[in-house]
């Protein structure tokens with residue numbers, strides 16, 4: 786067998802074995818990425834459904850109170866049902882101070898800001914990485930959330946006075962207003978220990 790072909794076979798075998806080992810260890814990055822995206826689809830769908838239901842049944846002021854009470858619970862429930870993931874939302878301009886980004890999330894979103902300025906569509910932006918912290922490895926995934934028309938009632942620049950008053954009462958340090966349609970409102974942020 787010519788040496789070139791032999792070497793090609795050895796390299797291909799090494800690649801396959803590495804992929805199998807990583808998969809065995811739950812560290813197949815592409816598979817984790819796909820899993821994160823599927824979880825976001827479910828979580829985002831639950832949040833949006835609950836938000837629309839609340840606005841329709843009780844109006845936007847009550848919907849602010851609803852988001853305040855229910856949004857963190859919906860995230861906690863999504864995490865519990867996910868099989869080991871931590872699922873939540875963050876923003877460079879958070880409403881809930883508990884949603885302020887850590888360094889990893891801030892860096893990912895700052896990078897998205899640059900890519901949006903360069904013309905990339907918000908909905909396509911995501912960042913996936915396997916990170917190590919204090920000797921523990923985890924998979925982290927951040928995906929940008931665009932601002933839609935529905936969001937403007939509570940995150941736009943012409944918020945109705947009664948809605949604005951309710952937001953101020955619940956979130957005195959609110960930074961999450963003044964967004965325009967299509968801008969990045971924040972991001973889904975997921976992590977899974979490996």
Ligand code: HEC
Pocket residue numbers: 833836845848849850852853856857874875876878879880881882884930931932933935936937938939940961970971972
């Ligand atoms: C009825 C008012 C209302 C509407 C409409 C609304 N939000 Fe919010 N949003 C809130 C409230 C209240 C919070 C804080 C929830 C909490 O305490 O976790 C929030 C929090 C968030 C967060 C978490 C980060 C942060 O700033 O605390 C994101 C991301 C977000 N909203 C995106 C959106 C998007 C995208 C839409 C449109 C699809 C939207 N929101 C529509 C009221 C609203």
